[in-house]
Amino acid sequence: MRRLGIGLLLWFTIGLAATAQAQTCTITRPATINFGTVDVLLNAAVDITATISVSCTGIANRTVRVCLNLGDPNSGTVGGTRRALNGANVLNYQFYSDPGRTVKWSNWRAGGAGVEVLVPLNGSGTSTPVAVTMYGRVFAGQQTVPVGSYTANFNGTLTHQRSRYTTTGQLCPAMTTGTLAWNFGMAATVPAKCVVTSASMNFGNPSALTANIDASTNLGVACSTSLPYQVQLDGGLSGATNPVLRRMTKGAEFVTYGLYRDAARSQPWGSTLGSNTLSGTGTGLTVSVPVYGRVPPQTTPSPGIYTDTVVVTVQY
Numbered sequence: 001m002r003r004l005g006i007g008l009l010l011w012f013t014i015g016l017a018a019t020a021q022a023q024t025c026t027i028t029r030p031a032t033i034n035f036g037t038v039d040v041l042l043n044a045a046v047d048i049t050a051t052i053s054v055s056c057t058g059i060a061n062r063t064v065r066v067c068l069n070l071g072d073p074n075s076g077t078v079g080g081t082r083r084a085l086n087g088a089n090v091l092n093y094q095f096y097s098d099p100g101r102t103v104k105w106s107n108w109r110a111g112g113a114g115v116e117v118l119v120p121l122n123g124s125g126t127s128t129p130v131a132v133t134m135y136g137r138v139f140a141g142q143q144t145v146p147v148g149s150y151t152a153n154f155n156g157t158l159t160h161q162r163s164r165y166t167t168t169g170q171l172c173p174a175m176t177t178g179t180l181a182w183n184f185g186m187a188a189t190v191p192a193k194c195v196v197t198s199a200s201m202n203f204g205n206p207s208a209l210t211a212n213i214d215a216s217t218n219l220g221v222a223c224s225t226s227l228p229y230q231v232q233l234d235g236g237l238s239g240a241t242n243p244v245l246r247r248m249t250k251g252a253e254f255v256t257y258g259l260y261r262d263a264a265r266s267q268p269w270g271s272t273l274g275s276n277t278l279s280g281t282g283t284g285l286t287v288s289v290p291v292y293g294r295v296p297p298q299t300t301p302s303p304g305i306y307t308d309t310v311v312v313t314v315q316y
Contacts, residue, residue, distance in 0.1 A: 050136065052182075055129045063119065068116075109176050162177070218291065220287070231312065233259055238254070243260075248308040260294065
């Protein structure tokens with residue numbers, strides 16, 4: 001009896017699925033983007049820049065599209081200016097994506113426009129850092145902002161960052177999921193300050209000094225909001241200690257005169273703080289402060305031009 005042995009070959013194939021490697025991106029940025037000292041009395045914009053660096057790892061030779069969203073802390077709005085706070089006080093500023101500071105760096109998730117960064121990966125699946133410039137501006141026209149330190153914190157959904165390989169075709173406005181953040185702070189300091197401007201006082205061309213000769217001029221004084229100040233006038237080039245005995249000179253000759261805080265010329269204006277100076281409280285805006293002058297009757301010196309220089313000092 002014979003047996004026929006048939007070998008049955010059985011096999012199956014295990015499919016080896018390619019593992020998709022997700023991209024991972026790192027955002028390097030300053031912990032605080034600092035505008036430094038912002039002198040609001042100058043009524044001029046203060047501009048700064050900050051560098052944001054983006055690095056990614058992932059599938060070799062791919063390009064990663066990184067979408068950087070920037071929200072609006074302190075009750076700011078997508079279409080509005082950003083607000084830095086010191087208590088209830090507000091300093092308005094903005095971050096932009098362009099050097100002309102016309103395009104607000106905003107948030108695709110809230111209907112604005114963030115910043116797209118394309119990061120090429122090399123054959124090892126890593127990248128060279130790609131630098132992105134953030135352009136900051138504190139706006140002019142904020143002279144009345146009080147003294148203090150102003151801050152804003154960008155964190156959580158305010159710094160939402162998402163990334164995809166460009167081969168997916170997905171663009172930044174569609175990348176709305178995820179919570180990866182690139183947190184940082186904003187800071188600016190408004191200093192206590194006063195600015196003063198002056199103009200000449202001209203007593204005219206009298207032929208004789210037999211009666212009072214009056215003249216006036218104006219100082220421009222601007223001090224930080226709520227800042228107390230005092231305005232001092234020194235004794236002129238003769239160093240007069242009595243504010244009504246200053247001297248305009250021509251060589252050895254002189255004409256005595258006085259400067260006053262009131263139109264009646266009853267309140268001499270000198271340099272002794274709390275006594276014969278002018279006190280005020282700043283509003284951030286320039287106020288016109290009159291200075292009243294008087295040449296009293298006295299012996300008339302020889303004809304000519306008599307002058308003096310008085311130094312104006314604002315103490316605060």
